[in-house]
Amino acid sequence: MVNETLARYSDWTYGAAVVIYVFAMVFALIEQAYTKPRRVRAEARQLATVGGPAVVETPKVPVGRPERGRADRIGRMGASLLILGVLLHFMSIVLRGVATERPPWGNMYEYMTLVTFVAMATWVVLMRKFPVRRVSAFVLLPVVILMFLGGTVLYANAAPVVPALQSYWMVVHVTAAASASGLFLVPGVASILYLVRTKYDKDDGKFTRIGPRLPEADVLDRLAYRTTIIAFPVFTFGVICGAIWAESAWGRFWGWDPKETVAFVAWVVYAAYLHSRATAGWRGRRAALINILGFAGTVFNLFFVNLVSTGLHSYAGVS
Template sequence: VIEAPRKPWSERLGNMAFALLIVGVGLQIASIVLRGFATDRFPLGNMYEFVTMATAAAMLIGLVLLRKQSYRSLWVFVLVVVIPLMFMAATVLYADAAPVVPALRSFWLPIHVTIVATGSGIFLVSGVASLLFLLRIRQPKGEETSGFWGKVAERLPDAQTLDRLAYKTTIIAFPLFGAGVILGAIWAEAAWGRFWGWDPKETVSFIAWVIYAAYLHARATSGWRDTRAAWINIAGFVAMLFNLFIINMVVSGLHSYAGLN
């Protein structure tokens, strides 16, 4: 009887870590469902719930797109962003289970906010992919590596693969986020009597959407599709984070429903 060759320890540990990721994502989704039961409403009424939903979306899209063995190393960098966001949600942003303010008691809440949170989570993966693309393109395969970042880049997929991943995830997230903005405008007309009022949240969301539109255009334009397009994508990711934290926590407006004391 010929025994099958044993897998190397690195691959076995990677498979165990991937299985653990699946369990973690399942528990995260379960926490969202249980939060809904605890509040007797759709669990998207404050920043804690929004960040939880967005990170869950990022992890789910990661499980779909990063399931190949060659992509496993990217999980480290996705988790470098996701884990601090989850920690912040559970500590700084945490809000007790409670009813939402009257303005949010609408059937538009699960529709509008779920779409925006999902798009934001997928944009997270896209932003990480573009950051790694810029790191990888400075250290092409086959060249001798030196220093910490050179060793990190050596373990990443090639630059073209990272660029395609960033583009693919943006292609998914861009129409989702755009639909969320449009549905938000329809809800605003029903709630406040106008489709658009240049509220800080509306304005920065629109700016972020325009930046991602510019990225998709640059990605298809000769001379822009490499590092320039990646920097535009990262600018969109920074705009999303600014919209999530600075606008919600510092700037007051009609969308000030962070749920923070």
């Protein structure tokens, strides 16, 4: 039995979260525009031309509370809105679950809601660990697009799930798969920004407007790597649980269903990324490209395999 009132409240909080995310993205873009780019390389070259060492002296900062400029104040406002959006996002998931009396990820709309929530919650945590707040708009943009598609094209009314999904394995497998997909979104965006930043560092004529306003390349590289380290075991656990559930439901652990195949390919790509970083010492552009390739496989599995191809996973629209 579905509680229509709570389901309606869930839809309202979902819509409110999307609106708040849009405002947070606007504030992040304003902060990005007002942030003064650092011209370290240019100053270093000027010192080198006069025969001095190519070292830039760091200006002394007075002791006490630092002065906050306009960009910083706007960025803090955007971060506050982002946190508010995450809380509303979480509330919409809880209300949907209470309304349907089941785990609220039984269709593509609910699955997309969980994926985007995990991505946003992860980004809020990372903003406290890395100086990346001013690039929040680049993470918010795909999240807002996914949530808009989820709330319009993929929307489904609150209802019980089909009998095939009435299993405790849905809680374990789908939770792990959706959480891993949300986590992978962050390093995917970070790797793309890393390529932009390194391209600007090597050639001042490329990305001159956005390049100097991005975090340092090393920061983006470490963020992508550390987030992938956390996401990969979760993804692996989800794949293993899916195989166990498949044996229980369909009588085989693996059948090269389109979704299983693409998930395996993405797993291999991410495994290659982590292995190359740990053993061969691959860093920089090559590692970022591998990470982006894995993220592309995740997105392909999320949309094309679920919505276009036909297979054993097509009946539910979830992994």
